[in-house]
Structure formats: C-alpha cells, structure tokens
Amino acid sequence: MTQMSAPLAEDQMKEWSSEQSRLRGLVIQHDTEPWQQDPHFSGLKRVAGVDLSFIKGDDASACAQLVVLSYPQLEVLYEDSQMVALTAPYITGFLAFRETPFLLEALKRLQENKPGLMPQVVFVDGNGLLHYREFGIACHLGVLSGLPCVGVAKNLLNVEGLAKNEEHRSKIAALQKGGDSFPLTTSSGKVLGKALRSWDKSSKPVYVSIGHKISLDTAVKLTHSCCRYRVPEPIRQADIRSREYLRSHFPPADT
Incomplete structure (x- = not known):
C-alpha cells in the first residue's frame, strides 16, 4: 500500500x-426512478457492476472494470477493462478517493462511446451509507456520477456498535431463504443497511446499503433479483473479468 508520513496522512484524512x-449532504436516500416503483422493476433494462483487481504484489497497479448487464436476463452487454495507476494512498474509510476516479472515467468512456448502454443503476463492491461517516464508495460514485448506486459488501463493517457477535450470527442463522434480510441497526438506533441472504444455497449474507438515488428496501430487493450466486451478478462479472484481464496480460512468473 502507498506509504505516507504520519503528519501528511493526518492532513490528507482531514x-x-x-x-x-x-x-x-447530496446523497438521495429514496427511489427516484419510475422502474424502482414497479414491483417487477419494469423499465429497468441495464444494470452495471464495477470493481478493481490488483496484480499480486503490486498495490499501485490495478484493472478498473465496468460491466453492463441486461436486466432481467443478466447477460453482459458491455465491458471495459483498463489498467490504472493508483496514486492516492489506501486509508481505512477513504477507499473512494483511491478508486472512484477510475470508475468515473470508465462511465465517461461508456457515455462517449456507447451512450445507449449507460446503466440505470450501478452495483458497487463496497459500502454506501454503511460507513464510518455514512459515505462509502457507493455513495461517492453515486453522487459524482448522478446514477443510482447500491453498495454490496461481503463482510460487515464494524461501525457504530455493529459487530459480528453472537446476536448477529443468530440473526444470520434465522434467514431461511434467498431474499430474507434483517436491518443493520446502530447503537443509536439508525439503520445503515441490511444483511441479505442473497440466494437459497448461501448461508453467508451480503451487506446491502444505499449508495444514491434508491431506497434501502428497493436496493435489497434489486440485489436479490440480480443474484445467481451469493454475490450479485454485476459485481461478480466485474470481478471475474478484471481478474481474467490481469491473468491474460500479466501472467504470473513461473516459480
């Protein structure tokens, strides 16, 4: 990870x-699009996923990936793999400043080259409101792109009293089938997201939170509808394709 001196890091964090x-203050936490009001999401045709994958041993070079899938078929319509050089350091809670610029560039390329394939919602591998300052990477990308965004994380962020304790594990065990969820309520009583059993065969939940221009209930329902496996297909395809790009362009050295 990019190193910084302590005073410089402190100034950067401030x-x-x-x-x-x-x-x-610009995050919109309610449904804004007509398709979001429909129980079957009629009118939703294109969903996107974004991800960054790194070369092993190199935390400054990454493949920034954007995929656009058809909905509800979840077939890949568009993909953009781009090698990028990350200059911002990794600091916990500030991932967006390191990665979002490259995701915005990918969306800009799509808008310029194939505007008819612009997504109507973007799934982000990370958190939205479920964040130390209630502004994770899904919120950051949503506000700066103007697109509805959903944050989907594989692990629970321990924030404001949320923890993977016995009570949390018992709630997970009580999720019977794909689509079941429970709210992630902080010690102050605020709901920052939901734990979702994303498909029947997965006992591990994903953690869904609002990014931008979508309500939590809609985000959870949409996430479930996009899951063929535990991780929603837009994010899964972005991860698969970015890793494949790295494997084909930067094959591991023989040992």
Whole structure:
C-alpha cells in the first residue's frame, strides 16, 4: 500500500473527511426512478457492476472494470477493462478517493462511446451509507456520477456498535431463504443497511446499503433479483473479468 508520513496522512484524512461531509449532504436516500416503483422493476433494462483487481504484489497497479448487464436476463452487454495507476494512498474509510476516479472515467468512456448502454443503476463492491461517516464508495460514485448506486459488501463493517457477535450470527442463522434480510441497526438506533441472504444455497449474507438515488428496501430487493450466486451478478462479472484481464496480460512468473 502507498506509504505516507504520519503528519501528511493526518492532513490528507482531514481534507478527505471534510469532502465526505460535504458530499454526504447530496446523497438521495429514496427511489427516484419510475422502474424502482414497479414491483417487477419494469423499465429497468441495464444494470452495471464495477470493481478493481490488483496484480499480486503490486498495490499501485490495478484493472478498473465496468460491466453492463441486461436486466432481467443478466447477460453482459458491455465491458471495459483498463489498467490504472493508483496514486492516492489506501486509508481505512477513504477507499473512494483511491478508486472512484477510475470508475468515473470508465462511465465517461461508456457515455462517449456507447451512450445507449449507460446503466440505470450501478452495483458497487463496497459500502454506501454503511460507513464510518455514512459515505462509502457507493455513495461517492453515486453522487459524482448522478446514477443510482447500491453498495454490496461481503463482510460487515464494524461501525457504530455493529459487530459480528453472537446476536448477529443468530440473526444470520434465522434467514431461511434467498431474499430474507434483517436491518443493520446502530447503537443509536439508525439503520445503515441490511444483511441479505442473497440466494437459497448461501448461508453467508451480503451487506446491502444505499449508495444514491434508491431506497434501502428497493436496493435489497434489486440485489436479490440480480443474484445467481451469493454475490450479485454485476459485481461478480466485474470481478471475474478484471481478474481474467490481469491473468491474460500479466501472467504470473513461473516459480
């Protein structure tokens, strides 16, 4: 990971925290699109997933990936794999400043080259409101792109009293089938997201939170509808294709 001196890191964190607070006020936490109001999401035709994959041993070079899938068929309509050089350091809670610029560039390329394939919603491998300052990467990408975004994380972020304790594990065990969920309620009583059993065969949930321009209930229902496996297909395809790009362009050295 990119190293910084302690004073420089502290100054950077203050600047980024201030920017997150400013942008946080722009997050829209309710449904804004006609398709979101329909129980079957009629009118939704294109869903996107984004991801960054890294070369083993190199945390500054990554493949920034965008995929657009048809809905409800979940077939890949478009993919964009781009090698990028990350210059911002990795600091916990500030991942968006490291990765979002490259995801925005991918969306811009799509808008310029094939505007008819622009997604109507973007799934982000990470958190939205479920974040230390309630402004994770899904919120960041949503506000700056203007697109509805959903954050889907594979692991629970321990924030505001949320923890993978015995109570949390018992709630997970009580999820009987794909589509079942329970709210992630902080110690202050605020709901920051939901734990979702995303498909029948997975006992491990995913953690869904609002990114932008979508309600939590709609985000959870849409996530479930996009799952053929535990991880929603847009994110899964972005991950598969970015890793495949790295394997084909940067094959591991023989040992």
